Amino acid sequence: MGQREGAAGLTTHAPQAAQAVTLPTTLDEAVAALATTPAAVPVAGGTDLMAAVNSGQLRPAALVGLGRISEIRGWQYQDGHALLGAGLTHARMGRPDFAALIPALAAAARAAGPPQIRNAGTLGGNIASASPTGDALPVLAALEATLIIAGPGGARREIPVSHLLAGMEMLRAGELIGYVRVPLLHAPQVFLKATGRTGPGRAMASVAVVLDPARRGVRCAVGAIAPMALRPLEAEHWVAQLIDWDNNRAIVPEALNAFGEYVAAACIPDPAPAEDGSVTQHPPAVLHLRRTVAALARRALGRALS
């Protein structure tokens, strides 16, 4: 009974509507295609965009596919930095050669979802979607990455990723994220993510910790608990002084604990006392989130220093 035939005149194939799709092969061609068709929407992995199209929330007049632009699907080196193409997929970033360069970004890419999503979803898409739970975003924030934006006529401008995510600077019409410039720190980096499950899921909270031994600095970012990744700057400066950088980066365990609490309190502050001086407590779910951030930050720094 493998096939069930319906009544006469019924088939199982619907005619597909044609779509206007451009498939440029260079970044400048893609920018030009967006300039000629301002209503066109750029699409890379399509893991967010096509879901919106399929559910009828978005009906783009035309698409500019970025999948054939080979210049943004790899990376190159530039004075102590890696210039990552925006079209790098999570699957590619998760591989060992990439993990040797930027371990935290590789870990975030491996945690970014099921294999189907990782094979299609891209670094640039993660930034452009700017979802609070985008796994690459806290890592980029901790790395203080910058974006190289391609504009019409071969124009390039560079903005910090945090400026784009905070809405301080926006992509202008016809612009595309071309590359992400990330410093190569040659030191341990950790990305940890708490989800409610064992299988792939959206982060309830995530923490990225990167060490910058040259500047004797620790940089940390907390993702998924706010619209954009948060940087607990004071906690970073404080803990960097407690690390014995010349002696195997040793730290006392109490400092790790305190760092976790410090980060959590910075990201989820206590409620301000009311005018009459009474102090209200956070609801249990928020307290749990705070404990989670504290545990993640402590574990992340601990692993980075071990």
Added chain:
Amino acid sequence: MSNEAATATTAAEAAPAPEPIPHGLGASLPAADARAKTEGTFPYAADLWAEGLLWAAVLRSPHPHARITSIDTSHAREMPGVRAVVTHEDVPGSPLFGRGRADRPVFASEVVRHHGEPIAAVAADHPDTARLAAAAVIVEYEVLDPITDPEQAFEAEPLHPDGNLIRHIPLRHGDADAAGDIVVEGLYRIGRQDPAPIGAEAGLAVPRPDGGVELYLASTDPHTDRDRAAACYGLEPERVKVVVTGVPGATADREDQGFQLPLGLLALKTGCPVKLTATREESFLGHTHRHPTLLRYRHHADAEGRLVKVEAQILLDAGAYADTSSEALAAAVAFACGPYVVPNAFIEGWAVRTNNPPSGHVRGEGAMQVCAAYEAQMDKLAKKLGVDPAELRLRNVMATGDVLPTGQTVTCPAPVAELLQAVRDYPLPALPKDTPEDEWLLPGGPEGAGEPGAVRRGVGYGLGMVHMLGAEGADEVSTATVKVHDGVATVLCAAVESGQGFTTLARQIVQETLGIDEVHVAPVDTDQPPAGAGCRGRHTWVSGGAVERAAKMVRTQLLQPLAHKFGMSTELLQITDGKITSYDGVLSTTVTEAMDGKELWATAQCRPHPTEPLNESGQGDAFVGMSFCAIRAVVDVDIELGSVRVVELALAQDVGHVLNPAQLEARIEAGVTQGVGIALTENLRSARGLIRHPDLTGYALPTALDAPDIRIVKLVEERDVVAPFGAKAVSAVPVVTSPAAIASAVRAATGRPVNRLPIRPQAAVVTGQ
């Protein structure tokens, strides 16, 4: 199990190439449609297409509770491409429908009672046009306060003319004054599980020249769906035909009638075929969910831990409409004490209306919620007495001949002690300490944040029971026809194959009875006699029974002339591998020869013995049969983050008689995994009656990584004499039991009470570390 594996190997070694295809009862016959489903060529309802079809869209209420002051469809009607807009004014027949009780309007007319209730439907020449037109229907609401707390439903203003109380069962059994030395109490909450079928609802309605309509649906109960549709359209049932298409997953009453009924209305109105494919969001809004439940328990036990009395209050949140809440409540009340001997039981159960998402039948309804609660109580009792939890359960388990709190004597096999001992004595899974640390699968998953130092392991137990077939006097009849012609047998039975394997079972039954290997099962439509809904293991029992009887009648027709010729009774002849032989081997002929070009038909019914409704004190022989299961769960908990990984679930189940080992194991594994979802992640959350995150990202179904190792430790085959083949349905009881076992294991790992499912991370955190 290992024995079977061994026999299978020997058979395979002895057999010459090509490998023999397994056949008959007890063999692991593969499903006929497995290949098409795997390769993606199996046509589901969403794949249907007809020349000139229109697309439908349904306008659904954005409010959980509101009075409708006006509906203006004029703008929608005027949009180019729109062919019809229907509202409550266009329903020619009964304006109300419902499972069990007709209390749900086809389209809301004066009041909307839940988020997503249908108000109007549109047919247009493009799905986008239809959606836009549905959005262009102007509905003015006077928003009312939603009743979202079932405890407040008793006192609140009735949100439905029938009142807020759907059913109340005050079960009284034994001596109310009985008291035990030890008393434990608890309050438990169970969340809202969505059946979340892999394929969302879809259907196609085609008008017929006679003024009737054909509905192509992934229905699991085609005749009931037809009757309800006909009543709404004001047509005789004969003029509405439901044709069942490929069903993309069903663990519940699959279909949302809120879209089936408008589909046919639009087809009748436009005279064109109309198709609708629901989005995932609509699917979450439209179909019914598992009843969120609030349970209060007090267990009394003597000093040895033997149960003396159980008092419980069970409150089911039915949503706005009754649906199958009455049945769910009966199961919840009847099984409120679990498979334990309880001399005195006082259980109050209520199902009430709220403005929350609608509830209805989902596998193991009622029984699942109480299982989580009574097993938590057993853990509490064990802790208070300082007794091993498995040992405490063993002191109380029921057996055949014991009496349920409903006064019904358990006459079927009830090997509960044997099941529990089997899982308890099964070796525990090893700690991963011999493998490299970076290969450990910790709570939180690979690339998760799990840290070995913060992980605690816990072991817990769950014992569950469900009833099979409809209860309380439901007429659970099924009819099947078997036809044999030209060496090929065909089964006609309106039992829907929803992935549960009925067609495979039907083929095996016919192979076994008639010795014919090539058996086809015809597609289902309502021109066939009814076989009833595909739930509570009905089809294995009644439809399987009907197929067997029909096949036996064909067998008699086939053998009668031969038996007569040789002067022996038909019982002395046997059919194997297409050959008919007499008991002494003297006579031997082939089935084809005996058929002599004839076509043999037989139709038979199977109707289990009748049941009776529970009376005003919850007493009565309400159930035809029951099945039991024991599960031992092993979990790892990261006690700082509260993340839980189920490491292993060891299961022993009372199955009556194994008819298809591979299929049976698959059904058990599926059921256990559905239970993992209830225990850990699946909860369709609503805030003030509005469903939040109606998508599969927000509603986390278990993935392969979330599914634990499932060890089927023992299948107890004690035939149930009243069931065809002595077999018991297997799908529901693992769903009922595994959440309770997982909660029990998390309790053991953390020492926390874990009184709410799904288990939220903050409930599994151990603070003060």
